[in-house]
Amino acid sequence: MSEVESSERLVHVPLGDRAYDILIGSGLIARAGGEISTRIKGRKAAIITDDHVGPLYLDALMDSLQTDGIEAVSLSLPAGEKTKSFEHLMRVCDVLLEARIERNDAVIALGGGVIGDLTGFAAGIVRRGVRFVQIPTSLLAQVDSSVGGKTGINTRQGKNLVGVFYQPDLVLADTAVLNSLSKREFRAGYAEVVKYGLIDKPDFFDWLERNWKDIFSGGEARAEAIATSCRAKAEVVAADERELGRRALLNLGHTFGHALEAATGYDSKRLVHGEGVAIGMVLAHQFSARLNLASPDDAERVAAHLKAVGLPTTMGDIEGELPPTDILMQAIAQDKKVKGGKLTFILTHGIGQSFVADDVAASEVFSFLQEKHPG
Ligand SMILES: NC(=O)c1ccc[n+]([C@@H]2O[C@H](COP(=O)([O-])OP(=O)(O)OC[C@H]3O[C@@H](n4cnc5c(N)ncnc54)[C@H](O)[C@@H]3O)[C@@H](O)[C@H]2O)c1
Ligand SMILES: O=C(O)C(=O)C[C@@H](O)[C@H](O)[C@H](O)COP(=O)(O)O
Numbered sequence: 287m288s289e290v291e292s293s294e295r296l297v298h299v300p301l302g303d304r305a306y307d308i309l310i311g312s313g314l315i316a317r318a319g320g321e322i323s324t325r326i327k328g329r330k331a332a333i334i335t336d337d338h339v340g341p342l343y344l345d346a347l348m349d350s351l352q353t354d355g356i357e358a359v360s361l362s363l364p365a366g367e368k369t370k371s372f373e374h375l376m377r378v379c380d381v382l383l384e385a386r387i388e389r390n391d392a393v394i395a396l397g398g399g400v401i402g403d404l405t406g407f408a409a410g411i412v413r414r415g416v417r418f419v420q421i422p423t424s425l426l427a428q429v430d431s432s433v434g435g436k437t438g439i440n441t442r443q444g445k446n447l448v449g450v451f452y453q454p455d456l457v458l459a460d461t462a463v464l465n466s467l468s469k470r471e472f473r474a475g476y477a478e479v480v481k482y483g484l485i486d487k488p489d490f491f492d493w494l495e496r497n498w499k500d501i502f503s504g505g506e507a508r509a510e511a512i513a514t515s516c517r518a519k520a521e522v523v524a525a526d527e528r529e530l531g532r533r534a535l536l537n538l539g540h541t542f543g544h545a546l547e548a549a550t551g552y553d554s555k556r557l558v559h560g561e562g563v564a565i566g567m568v569l570a571h572q573f574s575a576r577l578n579l580a581s582p583d584d585a586e587r588v589a590a591h592l593k594a595v596g597l598p599t600t601m602g603d604i605e606g607e608l609p610p611t612d613i614l615m616q617a618i619a620q621d622k623k624v625k626g627g628k629l630t631f632i633l634t635h636g637i638g639q640s641f642v643a644d645d646v647a648a649s650e651v652f653s654f655l656q657e658k659h660p661g
């Protein structure tokens with residue numbers, strides 16, 4: 287294995303025979319061939335990317351693989367949430383099989399969470415599992431989606447409803463590529479960073495309130511926020527890989543957020559995942575306050591921070607009309623945390639004090655949403 291450069295950070299995900307490293311640092315795409323060839327036996331690779339990321343970084347990745355003796359094919363898909371579909375899953379599987387990617391070869395996701403989730407799913411099912419490398423290029427993918435092995439696609443019934451748990455063999459988070467990410471997408475990824483503070487790291491949330499401007503402008507604070515997020519996620523995933531208990535905390539804000547994404551037809555112009563999570567986290571804190579579990583001041587503090595960085599914080603911030611509350615409730619009823627027809631929500635006793643609440647009354651959720659609904 288190559289040495290980790292001094293400016294780089296390494297987070298290990300200890301999952302027994304599925305353990306892997308997350309390398310975080312500038313310039314990792316140029317070194318990807320070396321990092322992959324020391325960990326993966328196969329000499330072939332297939333790179334899946336999208337039409338925003340491919341033109342920027344595909345050539346550099348191909349060159350690096352070639353230098354280390356790995357022959358690669360590539361497929362570029364349309365950017366955006368709608369690509370997490372059966373149709374594009376079929377295309378990815380077809381390309382992997384046509385290229386005769388074997389179990390020991392590498393399937394590489396070069397892109398944001400959409401490409402990572404879709405490619406990981408294909409890697410998990412083609413030949414019942416081929417090697418898988420995540421090269422996350424959005425902030426969201428570097429702090430969250432590339433780690434932990436949740437893969438999948440959306441269906442007309444809702445978000446991520448078809449997929450498998452399939453861990454990557456390696457994650458290479460090249461922080462230099464974040465410089466080409468739009469401000470809006472950077473903010474969306476930042477919502478998932480804030481999530482780790484709100485789950486169980488109040489000191490991290492305080493630090494984010496003080497340092498967010500430095501994180502947005504790059505440098506040490508940004509790398510530190512990414513590494514802290516990866517360590518937080520790695521720890522939860524190692525303790526509960528398949529979401530039998532504690533991992534559900536990583537879903538803070540997501541039950542509301544996913545319903546809003548479905549309600550906007552996965553239209554990235556109206557709402558992207560991280561924005562849905564931002565609104566969802568504020569709603570989760572407000573809902574907790576309404577149930578007398580937390581102080582309304584905490585909900586206000588969360589909303590104030592997310593608003594300060596430019597994220598949406600209310601359903602009214604979403605452009606265009608939203609469907610009525612009963613349609614939002616239908617999406618919520620499809621949530622994967624539902625058990626025996628009962629809703630599970632991530633609620634909170636305050637900042638950094640989130641917990642998993644089974645058996646939340648649908649009628650309470652309905653009247654809360656009805657109150658918050660702009661329509
Ligand atoms: N598997 C998980 O644990 C997990 C966790 C969080 C989110 N997700 C999923 O991830 C998806 C959201 O991921 P996302 O926010 O990365 O969205 P995304 O993949 O759509 O990327 C956001 C946009 O940024 C562009 N982009 C990415 N990197 C870029 C770069 N370096 N320079 C320029 N443009 C770049 C993309 O082309 C896209 O247009 C959702 O589908 C969500 O459900 C999964
Ligand atoms: O890794 C997890 O566990 C998460 O919940 C992380 C979330 O940020 C992510 O959006 C995930 O895809 C949501 O999972 P889902 O099971 O609710 O679809």
Ligand SMILES: [Zn+2]
Pocket residue numbers: 430478540559563
């Ligand atoms: Zn998420």
